[in-house]
Amino acid sequence: MPVDPWAIDGLQYSGLEARTADALMAMGNGSALGSRSGVRPGDPGLTVTLAGTTINCSAGVAVVAYPGQGIYRVPFPASVSPGTYTAPHATLNRIDLVYLRVWDNTVDASGLTKGDVVYLAGTPSASPVAPTPSGTVIYVPLATITVQSVAGGSGASVSTAVRPYTVAPGGILPSSTAPTGLYVGEYYDDGTGLLRWNGTNWRQVSPYTPLSQPQVSQPGSFSPGTYTDFPSVNWPPLTFTVPPSGLVWISIGAAIQNTNSGTSTGWVTWRASGGVTEASSEANGVSTYGSRTYATRRVLRNWTPGASVTLTPQYLFSSVGALTSVTRADNGLLTVEPVAAP
Incomplete structure (x- = not known):
């Protein structure tokens, strides 16, 4: 079956043909000839506000899609008002809806051919929800208005969270x-x-930005025999939020030395606290044995997404000698690399 391509001299186009061709201009919605309704990102137009009980909507443009009808491009060159909101209920709250509607008589048999901003009052309830326009209504939501009961103070507030965005394909x-x-x-x-x-x-x-916390200096002395926090003035802790994937690479490195004896050991590690707890151990540290070592240990952890975690650098020396010349933990660096969701 032949069709009328857009745009060829001598052809006549119906509104439906023009709207269907315009569907190429907006993001698809997963259906043949379908498009996503919405306002443009970055466009402050069609913002709903209240002036007392009067509802106002600023000038702007929107795309309104309807199944089988392509898209309606609707411009409002000046602000409009759909009127005032319904008086509050005595004891129950209510959520109202403000939406942009297109009346197209060939589709909805409304007898009208226009676009307008419409107010629809919700139903007072202990658990109120925004109403949904019924019947054949070509529309895109712009805002909800939460109206408090008289007992709750009769206040009203606007939310534009229901307003969808659309972009070019x-x-x-x-x-x-x-x-x-x-x-x-x-x-x-x-x-x-x-x-x-x-x-x-x-x-x-x-990409996530890696977080790092370098060591500032060595302590004035090291305490032997147990895992010990670096004083924060020497090596501050590092706090981060676990990403949605739950996965983080954690690296710790330092110049470690302990030549107090041929069997003296030294460790630089970290411990986790806050939303996740993990103690220092051989599994998350670097070490030296009767010698000097320059090394980094990198480990992968799978923790609770959204948890706030603090990593505190620690050291462990089996025995200690003169600072730096015998026993040393210097030039440290603690790094966290969040991993994106697979």
């Missing part, structure tokens, strides 16, 4: 929640980093 979508992975190479930014869809899951691709 291949664009990077800002979103606090992961969108549907549509194709290998799709990107989105969750506010903490860039993620890429690899066909199976979202993988963090923006």
Whole structure:
């Protein structure tokens, strides 16, 4: 079946043909001819605010998609108001919805052909939720208004969290929640980093910044026989947050010496505290035995995502002699390298 390509002289195009062709301009939604509705990232337009009980929406533009109808490009060159919000309930809170609606008589039989900003009051409830427009409604949500009960003070506040964003095909979508992975190479930014869809899951691709804490100096003396924290003035602890993957590489290195005897040992290690606990041991340190060693130990840990962890450098000498010339732990470096989710 032949179609009317856009744009050829002499052809006549219906609104549906024009909207369907415009679907190429916005991010897909996973369906044939479908697009993602929303406002543009970085565009302050179509922001809902309150002036007393009056609802205002600033000038702006949006894309409104509807199944089988392509996209409606809706510009508002000036601010608009859908009116005032409904009076508070005596004892129950309520969540209202403000949305941009397109009336298209050929689709919704509304008898109208226009775009407007609409207010829809929610239902007072002990656990209120925002209402959903019913019937054939071509719309995109712009904001919710939480209205406190009279008993709760009758206050009202606006949230734009329900407002979706859309970008051009291949664009990077800002979103606090992961969108549907549509194709290998799709990107989105969750506010903490860039993620890429690899066909199976979202993988963090923006590199984490390694954190390091160098040793400042040696203590005035070393205490022998047990793992001992470096005084923070000599080697400060390092605090970090475990990434979503739970995986971190931890490295510790130093110039270690203990020639007090042929069998004297020396260790530089770290201990973990806070959201995760791990003691110093041979598993996370570097050592010397009756000699001098320059080394780094790097270990991988799988800890609780989001945990705040403090790594404290420690030393252990079996015996001690003269500082630096016999017993030494200097030029240390403690490093944390968060690992992106696989």
